[in-house]
Amino acid sequence: MNIIYKFIPFVPILPLLGAIFLGLFGKKFHKKFGETATGIVGCLTPGLAGIIAYTCFFILLSMPEAERSVTVEMAPWFGTGIFQIGWTLTYDVLSAMMLLIITGIGFLIHVYAMGYMQGDKSFWRFFSYVNLFTASMLMLVLGDNLIVMFLGWEGVGLCSYLLIGFWFDTEANAVAGKKAFITNRVGDLGFLTGIFLIMMFSMQNPDFLEITLSFDELSQRIGYLAEQSIWGLPLLEVVGFCFFIGAMGKSAQIPLYVWLPDAMAGPTPVSALIHAATMVTAGVYMMARMNFLYSLAPQTLGIVAIIASLTCIFSASIGLTQFDIKKVLAYSTVSQLGYMFVAMGVGAYSAGVFHLLSHAAFKAALFMGSGAVIVAMHHEQDMRKMGGLLKKMPVTGWSFILATFAIMGFPGTCGFFSKDEILWKAFSQGNYFLWLIGFIAAGMTSFYMWRLVFMTFFGKTRADHHTYEHCHEQPKRTVLPIAILAIASMLIGWLNVPHFLGGHSNFSQYLSPEVKDLSVAPAVHYKELMANKAAHNNHQATAPSGHAHEEHHAEDHSGHAAHGEISAHGGDAAHGENAAHGEDAAHGGHADHSQLEWDLMVASVLWTLFTAFLAYIMYLGKPQLRLFIMRFSLSRSVFTLLYNKYYVDELYEAVILNRLRDLYILMSAVDKYIVDGVVNLMGWLSKVLAKITGGFDAEFVDGNINGAADMIQQGGRLVSRMQAGKVQKVILSSLLIFSALVVCLFYLLIKS
Amino acid sequence: MTLLGTLCISAILFALGLVTFITRRNAIAVLMAVELILNAAALNFAAFAHAGIGAHILQGQVFSLFIIILAAAEAVVALALVMAVYREKGHIYLDRLTSLQG
Numbered sequence: 001m002n003i004i005y006k007f008i009p010f011v012p013i014l015p016l017l018g019a020i021f022l023g024l025f026g027k028k029f030h031k032k033f034g035e036t037a038t039g040i041v042g043c044l045t046p047g048l049a050g051i052i053a054y055t056c057f058f059i060l061l062s063m064p065e066a067e068r069s070v071t072v073e074m075a076p077w078f079g080t081g082i083f084q085i086g087w088t089l090t091y092d093v094l095s096a097m098m099l100l101i102i103t104g105i106g107f108l109i110h111v112y113a114m115g116y117m118q119g120d121k122s123f124w125r126f127f128s129y130v131n132l133f134t135a136s137m138l139m140l141v142l143g144d145n146l147i148v149m150f151l152g153w154e155g156v157g158l159c160s161y162l163l164i165g166f167w168f169d170t171e172a173n174a175v176a177g178k179k180a181f182i183t184n185r186v187g188d189l190g191f192l193t194g195i196f197l198i199m200m201f202s203m204q205n206p207d208f209l210e211i212t213l214s215f216d217e218l219s220q221r222i223g224y225l226a227e228q229s230i231w232g233l234p235l236l237e238v239v240g241f242c243f244f245i246g247a248m249g250k251s252a253q254i255p256l257y258v259w260l261p262d263a264m265a266g267p268t269p270v271s272a273l274i275h276a277a278t279m280v281t282a283g284v285y286m287m288a289r290m291n292f293l294y295s296l297a298p299q300t301l302g303i304v305a306i307i308a309s310l311t312c313i314f315s316a317s318i319g320l321t322q323f324d325i326k327k328v329l330a331y332s333t334v335s336q337l338g339y340m341f342v343a344m345g346v347g348a349y350s351a352g353v354f355h356l357l358s359h360a361a362f363k364a365a366l367f368m369g370s371g372a373v374i375v376a377m378h379h380e381q382d383m384r385k386m387g388g389l390l391k392k393m394p395v396t397g398w399s400f401i402l403a404t405f406a407i408m409g410f411p412g413t414c415g416f417f418s419k420d421e422i423l424w425k426a427f428s429q430g431n432y433f434l435w436l437i438g439f440i441a442a443g444m445t446s447f448y449m450w451r452l453v454f455m456t457f458f459g460k461t462r463a464d465h466h467t468y469e470h471c472h473e474q475p476k477r478t479v480l481p482i483a484i485l486a487i488a489s490m491l492i493g494w495l496n497v498p499h500f501l502g503g504h505s506n507f508s509q510y511l512s513p514e515v516k517d518l519s520v521a522p523a524v525h526y527k528e529l530m531a532n533k534a535a536h537n538n539h540q541a542t543a544p545s546g547h548a549h550e551e552h553h554a555e556d557h558s559g560h561a562a563h564g565e566i567s568a569h570g571g572d573a574a575h576g577e578n579a580a581h582g583e584d585a586a587h588g589g590h591a592d593h594s595q596l597e598w599d600l601m602v603a604s605v606l607w608t609l610f611t612a613f614l615a616y617i618m619y620l621g622k623p624q625l626r627l628f629i630m631r632f633s634l635s636r637s638v639f640t641l642l643y644n645k646y647y648v649d650e651l652y653e654a655v656i657l658n659r660l661r662d663l664y665i666l667m668s669a670v671d672k673y674i675v676d677g678v679v680n681l682m683g684w685l686s687k688v689l690a691k692i693t694g695g696f697d698a699e700f701v702d703g704n705i706n707g708a709a710d711m712i713q714q715g716g717r718l719v720s721r722m723q724a725g726k727v728q729k730v731i732l733s734s735l736l737i738f739s740a741l742v743v744c745l746f747y748l749l750i751k752s
Numbered sequence: 753m754t755l756l757g758t759l760c761i762s763a764i765l766f767a768l769g770l771v772t773f774i775t776r777r778n779a780i781a782v783l784m785a786v787e788l789i790l791n792a793a794a795l796n797f798a799a800f801a802h803a804g805i806g807a808h809i810l811q812g813q814v815f816s817l818f819i820i821i822l823a824a825a826e827a828v829v830a831l832a833l834v835m836a837v838y839r840e841k842g843h844i845y846l847d848r849l850t851s852l853q854g
Contacts, residue, residue: 728782728846732774 004056004070008091011049011056011099012138018045019132026124035123039114042127046110046134050103057096068093068513071144071216083203083211088144090215094353094514098141098285101360105277106134108481112368113269115478116375126166126267133159137278141285145214146195149286153191153250156279157184163274164266173265180259187249187256194242201228201235219292226296240297243290244304247283252334253341254311258649260334264326268371271326276333276363281356284340288515291349295518305345305426309437312338314646316444320451321642324381325370328452332407333363335441339422342434347518348425350508354496355422357507358414361492362406365485369400372474372482373456378467383452388461392471395479397457399486404453406489408446408608414493420601421498427600439604446608450615459620500594758799765792779834779844786830787823794819 022029022042030038060068069092077085091099110130117126136155143149158181165177198218202211205224211217218225228235247253252260263275274280287294287304294301312335319331336359343352374381376393390397406413409420419442427435461468473479497503508517618626629635641647769788776782794816801812838844 726847726850728774731770735770735774 004059004091005072007052008056008070008072008089008142009074011052011103012089012135012142014045014049014052014135015131015138016135018042019128019135022124022128022131026128030124035118036114038124038127039117042124042131043107043110043114045131046103046107049134049138050107053096053099053103056091057100060091060093060096065513068096071214077147082209083199085145085147085212087148088212088214089142089148090144091142092514093511094285094288095141097353097357097511099138101357102134102137102141102278105360105364105485106137106273108484109269109273109277109364109368111477112272112371112481113267115475116269116371117267122166126163129159129162129166130270130273133163133274133279137282140282144216145212146198146218147213149289150191150195153246153282153286154188156274156282157181157188157250160184160263160274160279163270164263166266166270170265176259176262176265180263183256183259184249187246190242190245190249192246194239194246197230197235197239197242198225201225201230215289218290222292222296225293234297236293236297237300240290240294240300241303243286243293244283244300247286247341248307249283251280251283251337251341252311253283253307253337254314257311257315257334258652261327261330261645264324264330268326268367268374271330272364272367272371275330276367277360280333280337281340281360284337284344284352284356287341287344288349288353291515291517294344294349295347295516301345301347301518303345304341305431305434308338308341308345309434310338311335312342313437313441313444314338316441316448318642318645319448320444321639322448323383325373325383325386325452325456326367326381328383328448329363329366329370332366332445332448333359335445336363336407338441339419339438342426342438343422346426346429346431346434348422348429349515349517350511351418351421351425351517353511353515354507355418358406358418358489358492361485362403362413362415362489365399365403365482365489366407368478368482368485369396369403372396372478375474375478376471377463378470380463380467383455385463386456386461387459387463388457388468389471390457392468393473395473395483399479399482400457401453402486403489404449406486406493407449408612409442409604410608411605412490412493414489414491416605417493417496417498420604421496423604424498424597424600427596435600439607442604443607443611447611447615450612451619454615454619498597500597755799755803758795758802762792762795762799765789765795777845777847779837779846780831782846783827783830783834787827790819790823790826794823 018041022038026038029041060070069090072089072091074087074089077087079085110127113126113130117123120126133156136152136159138152140149140152140156143152161177161181161184164180165174168174168177195213198213199211202208202213202221202225205221208221222236225239226234226236230238248256260275260280264271266275294304315331315334315338319328319335322328322331336355340352340355340359343349343355372393373386373389373396376389376396377386380386402413406415409416419438423435423438423442426438463471494503496505496507498505508515618629630639644650765788769785769792772785772788773782776785797812797815797819799812800806801810801816806812834844837849841849
């Protein structure tokens with residue numbers, strides 16, 4: 001406890017220091033000590049953070065389940081009145097798991113990048129950015145309140161932009177970076193709106209003496225927030241949807257997924273770290289973190305599930321036809337993210353988080369493997385020019401194949417446990433449609449992944465002779481991380497063996513203090529809630545907490561808590577309404593469901609094996625079959641449609657970007673002729689007026705003043721002659737005057 | 753020497769001094785002209801004293817002495833001023849010392 005408290009702040013701070021050091025002094029350091037030293041400094045900080053994170057994780061495991069949450073208040077940040085935001089970190093089961101992914105996989109990818117980025121002229125800049133990314137991502141998951149989380153959220157977006165456009169001297173890369181950044185801005189607007197709505201409604205309650213926006217506080221006040229409504233909609237639905245828009249942007253869901261495939265313009269370690277393992281899963285993490293909110297927003301969850309399942313199958317089908325090795329993996333990532341959000345959408349948060357974990361492992365391995373292939377092939381990404389690489393690169397190849405087994409969901413691998421868990425949760429809650437889509441997409445996943453493997457590693461090479469001869473296994477620091485992650489993706493799955501296979505769902509149970517699945521958490525229906533409002537208010541006054549959560553705490557550790565217990569507290573939670581959410585399905589009739597679960601699992605395994613076999617036939621066994629299919633115009637047009645990604649980019653171009661451009665032209669015309677016209681008219685009028693008044697001023701006012709001044713000046717000049725100090729002239733004139741006087745005097749005397 | 757003769761000399765001295773004062777540009781020449789004028793006045797006093805005109809026999813002569821002392825003092829101060837002007841301007845031509853002119 002104490003150790004965690006002391007050391008957790010260092011986890012985000014260390015990579016930040018690394019980023020600052022390399023950013024400020026990296027160039028000189030690179031010049032003086034060489035590339036290896038720079039790389040070691042870059043790897044050191046996430047490595048140290050990783051040591052801390054793993055140590056803390058085991059300390060956390062040794063603590064009793066109810067106490068597995070540490071909040072570290074580092075410093076106050078800003079505040080006005082009751083609104084107090086602090087630099088507060090929270091280390092609990094969920095963030096501990098995310099730290100393991102970020103620092104563990106992050107460290108491996110740093111090491112891998114040392115090999116991949118060898119000889120790049122901006123080696124130090126790369127490590128500075130990646131360290132900054134790691135720091136932001138750690139801040140995102142450790143943040144105890146929405147504001148700190150948003151800080152990390154923006155930080156990872158920034159680093160993603162910097163790293164996609166890392167080789168910015170090629171224009172396409174810079175454009176891809178901008179696309180990612182701008183698309184994410186759309187999502188961030190949603191995220192911010194969510195935060196503001198929560199703030200606004202929290203401020204309206206005079207009972208809240210302090211507002212910190214921390215997740216703990218939010219979950220305690222969720223009862224109050226659930227009663228509010230905005231624009232005639234329940235507040236939590238709106239807020240949940242706003243946050244989901246943020247997640248759409250960050251985690252590449254329809255309609256904001258377009259940036260992720262383009263983001264492959266960045267260096268491959270970046271694709272592995274940011275665009276597969278960590279950043280894109282931030283949306284999933286955010287929803288898991290706010291599961292208390294989403295559990296009270298069933299409509300939003302429905303929308304999430306629909307969008308996610310569409311994303312899942314949509315991008316999987318695009319992946320079927322791509323030839324760029326990284327593009328296939330990119331669409332696969334979007335599709336897998338769709339799975340995670342399907343899990344979120346059916347309220348199986350822990351299943352989504354588990355898929356996040358397993359996806360991070362196998363997708364990072366796949367990306368790094370593809371990176372090694374790309375480097376070995378002299379930066380060739382087109383799979384049509386590869387083939388037969390297994391002999392040349394055995395370690396990379398076999399690791400890649402292991403990871404492919406994991407992603408297709410071969411029994412025993414992590415993808416098997418996590419994907420089937422999601423499909424089962426979707427099915428068991430009565431969402432057969434979601435299950436069907438997920439099932440089909442799983443087959444597609446298996447097909448395009450095996451297609452990739454067969455085209456790249458098997459068969460006769462299609463590369464030119466020179467390239468193929470020079471193709472060789474990459475250095476150890478590149479290959480080892482791939483192998484480690486490939487092995488990890490074999491093993492991670494055993495953490496969460498479901499009950500029907502004789503396991504105990506250890507992972508879900510581990511997450512249960514923080515992440516409460518919809519099926520076990522109190523899902524309060526709004527109508528009931530409104531009806532019970534008065535009672536609820538009392539309840540709030542005496543103990544302003546989501547005490548319902550705590551009640552459940554004791555019993556929700558096991559997925560199959562007795563049905564009777566669940567109904568027992570149906571008093572204030574509208575239990576009857578929840579049938580649709582599948583409590584009965586999840587908990588009743590244990591034995592039947594085991595059978596059904598078995599059947600579904602066998603079906604999906606057979607289906608993925610079948611599509612894998614199909615890929616084998618079409619790309620390795622009998623290529624003629626492929627040519628035969630392509631002879632039909634229907635299949636050709638389907639292929640063209642998929643190959644061109646359903647023309648979504650073109651659609652956006654035509655519907656949004658061109659309309660925007662038209663709008664700009666219109667606006668500029670309005671600006672030029674109307675706004676500028678008015679301004680110019682006013683300018684012209686005032687100019688004329690100014691001329692008139694100016695003339696009046698110059699001729700009349702100034703004339704008078706100048707005349708007076710002139711008169712004074714002339715007089716002064718006249719008088720000043722007397723004061724010129726010319727003594728001789730004075731004397732002369734006085735002599736003349738004197739003489740004149742004398743003459744006059746004489747004249748007068750003579751006359752008289 | 754009659755009173756009239758002395759007064760004539762004094763008048764000529766005064767006239768010479770006045771003409772020199774008005775016409776000369778050189779400051780030292782002007783100072784010399786001032787000396788002439790003062791001495792004309794002093795000669796006048798002395799002449800009247802000699803002729804016995806005045807409240808006391810010595811009245812005019814004492815006045816003459818005063819004028820001589822005054823002239824000496826004036827010469828000292830004025831020459832110092834001329835020196836200062838020369839240092840500052842590099843010349844002592846009165847018609848060119850016009851910086852005070854408005």
